Amino acid sequence: MPSITYVHPNGDEQVIEVVPGTSVMRAAVTNGVDGIVGECGGQAMCATCHVYVRDEFLAALAPMNDDEEEMLEETxxxxxxxxxxxxxxxxxxxxxxxxxxxxxxxQVEE
Known part of the structure; x- marks a missing residue:
């Protein structure tokens, strides 16, 4: 079963096992991970699920699309x-x- 490790700014870690096809955002919202808002519900329209992927996982990621690229300018x-x-x-x-x-x-400007 796939797993996602969320590292909070204070260094605390949360590990969540998910079914294949689950997004990093959806797993966080469903499991109450502080620091992921997901206001748009996963439509790449709000940038409130911004994360920093650890270097060793970058090569396994699908390429970024234009919508994601644009939203990352708004983090x-x-x-x-x-x-x-x-x-x-x-x-x-x-x-x-x-x-x-x-x-x-x-995730949001105060």
């Missing part, structure tokens, strides 16, 4: 050109059996 926390992705666009499955993501310090 509340600074974007990392290499590691920033929207959790709603990262689906767990055969190519991605596990992933570790760092959560940004904020």
């Amino acid at each position: 509340a926390a600074p974007r990392d050109e290499e590691r920033s992705r929207l959790g709603c666009q990262l689906k767990m499955g055969s190519r991605l059996e596990s992933i570790v993501v760092d959560l940004p310090s904020m």
Whole structure:
């Protein structure tokens, strides 16, 4: 079963096992992971599921589409050109059996 490790800004980790096809955003929202909002429900329209993917998992990710690229320009926390992705666009499955993501310090501007 695929697993997602969420690393909070304070270093605490939460590991969640999910069924294949579940997105990093959906798993977080369903399991109450603080730091993922997912306001748009996974449509790549809000950037409130911004995560920083650990380097060792980048090669396994599907390419970024234009909508995701555009939304990453709107993140509340600074974007990392290499590691920033929207959790709603990262689906767990055969190519991605596990992933570790760092959560940004904020998802919405205060």
